[in-house]
Amino acid sequence: MSDFRPILDSTNNKIQLIENINSSITMLAEKNALLQDKIVNSEQTVNLISANRLINEFQKITCLFLIHNIESWDSIYSVYKKMIIHERFKVIIASIPRRYPGSKIFKDEEYVHNILSRLDVPHLRLNNSNSYDDLNIIKSLAPNVIFRQSQWDYDIPPAFSTDNLRFAKLCLIPYEIMNFVQLGFNHLSSYYHTSCWKLFVANQQTKIEQEQHDKLNGLNVFVTGHPKVKALKNAKPAWPIISNSEDKKFRILWASHHSIDKNWSNFSVFLNIYNDMLSWAKEDNSIEFVFSPHPALVTVLEAITDEKLKHSIDEFFIEWNKLDNTYFYREGPYGPLFQASDILIMDGISWLLEYQLMKKPLIFIEREDHSPFTINGELIATGTNRVSAFHQAKELAYRFKNGEQDPKRDKQDIVVNELLLLENAADNIVELILEDL
Numbered sequence: 001m002s003d004f005r006p007i008l009d010s011t012n013n014k015i016q017l018i019e020n021i022n023s024s025i026t027m028l029a030e031k032n033a034l035l036q037d038k039i040v041n042s043e044q045t046v047n048l049i050s051a052n053r054l055i056n057e058f059q060k061i062t063c064l065f066l067i068h069n070i071e072s073w074d075s076i077y078s079v080y081k082k083m084i085i086h087e088r089f090k091v092i093i094a095s096i097p098r099r100y101p102g103s104k105i106f107k108d109e110e111y112v113h114n115i116l117s118r119l120d121v122p123h124l125r126l127n128n129s130n131s132y133d134d135l136n137i138i139k140s141l142a143p144n145v146i147f148r149q150s151q152w153d154y155d156i157p158p159a160f161s162t163d164n165l166r167f168a169k170l171c172l173i174p175y176e177i178m179n180f181v182q183l184g185f186n187h188l189s190s191y192y193h194t195s196c197w198k199l200f201v202a203n204q205q206t207k208i209e210q211e212q213h214d215k216l217n218g219l220n221v222f223v224t225g226h227p228k229v230k231a232l233k234n235a236k237p238a239w240p241i242i243s244n245s246e247d248k249k250f251r252i253l254w255a256s257h258h259s260i261d262k263n264w265s266n267f268s269v270f271l272n273i274y275n276d277m278l279s280w281a282k283e284d285n286s287i288e289f290v291f292s293p294h295p296a297l298v299t300v301l302e303a304i305t306d307e308k309l310k311h312s313i314d315e316f317f318i319e320w321n322k323l324d325n326t327y328f329y330r331e332g333p334y335g336p337l338f339q340a341s342d343i344l345i346m347d348g349i350s351w352l353l354e355y356q357l358m359k360k361p362l363i364f365i366e367r368e369d370h371s372p373f374t375i376n377g378e379l380i381a382t383g384t385n386r387v388s389a390f391h392q393a394k395e396l397a398y399r400f401k402n403g404e405q406d407p408k409r410d411k412q413d414i415v416v417n418e419l420l421l422l423e424n425a426a427d428n429i430v431e432l433i434l435e436d437l
Helices: 002-051 070-075 077-084 109-118 131-141 191-195 204-213 227-234 270-283 295-302 307-322 335-340 351-358 375-381 390-401 409-419 425-435
Strands: 061-067 089-095 145-148 169-172 198-201 221-223 250-255 287-291 326-328 343-346 362-365 385-387
Touching: 061 131, 061 425, 070 077, 070 109, 070 227, 077 089, 077 227, 077 425, 089 109, 169 191, 198 204, 198 425, 204 221, 227 335, 227 351, 227 425, 250 335, 270 287, 270 307, 270 390, 307 326, 335 351, 343 351, 343 390, 351 362, 351 375, 351 409, 362 390, 375 409, 385 390
Parallel strands: 061 089, 061 145, 145 169, 169 198, 198 221, 250 287, 250 343, 287 326, 343 362, 362 385
Antiparallel strands: none
16 A cells, blocks of 8 residues: 555646646636736726816717628608707718628628718728728718717627727617517616617607616616608608609508517518519519518528528529519618608518508518517508418508508508607707717
8 A cells, every 4th residue: 555655646746736727727717817807907997087077168079880780771851950060060981791591791881871872971991801991991080979870789890899989978879769579688778778878769759768678767768769760751652663664553562670580670571572472473463563671681581501491581682683573772871761652561670660650551461470579560460461371461451452442541540640740850969969068
């Protein structure tokens, strides 16, 4: 036994040495974490000082709008227009890349840039491969106020994250007019929400919902109305299909959400009906169909790995684009489509409310497993024609085509009067910014 004593002692010493090393590593990790916290706190303190720097009445307020969701340009356009003619503001628009569900890379900045150019909106292009180079450009511009288009840090390059922009006062005009679905996560209480100087919302109902979900109890929430309401109501009709027919054809706008699976809000029925819609378009040339998907549906479909399904979807788009009575719309703001269409067929979400401003029939193909509506959502749904299958939507569309009145028209008036009556949202937003700077 004594022959093994040196070996046992050596082994115990080595075990003790490993334990000491592990303990040292743990202590270093804790110190590193503490140091990181101190760095973050220091950065936040510097940002707080910067964001609250005084602006005298003779200085212009530099306001930066970061644009990645050009489809929701109408949410901010009228605010931008008010500011560029106001003597107190210097306004900067910048196009940035985006990463929607399904995409592994940031892209589409050129797409955003092209549409802003078409709309005659002067803008910077922040598209460096290293987004922190763009952040340095932003800091050199020294904006007092920054508007981002959504609360989702994931959707945009890391340099434009909430923490990296807190050197300015952050603002948000939601890309949708209002939330009306119980999504079960931080849709209303994200880090960006709680970091915002001001959140501008459409109505008192939205403010109440925000108060119930966020950590600030709505202290930074201001009821101003939503700029998109007036933008959609005042949009000039434009239909992308050029017809040789002397008579106007019946125009169907078709939209689909990106939630094709069962791990989020579960609204999209695209995979159930895309071939049915194609067959319908092929068989009836008296109807024109414009397909305007949620922009994230495009990236979700691109990410499909099932080869058979992917081939089928690719074939759908090839065939859809060949027809003379169909169109795949990816051209930014959609108010002109709303105005020019006769009816909307869709599965969700935000257009369920927005299209009711048109006072036209809206056919809602509803998945039974979608996330539940809020109380406001249930009200909004009363203004839609709810069906559960494609053949029901098609039958109802023909009834409207043949002149039948929309049985939900009166309900639409109730929805709009209850939720969308506030006018002059852009004026209200600009005034609130001026009051507190």
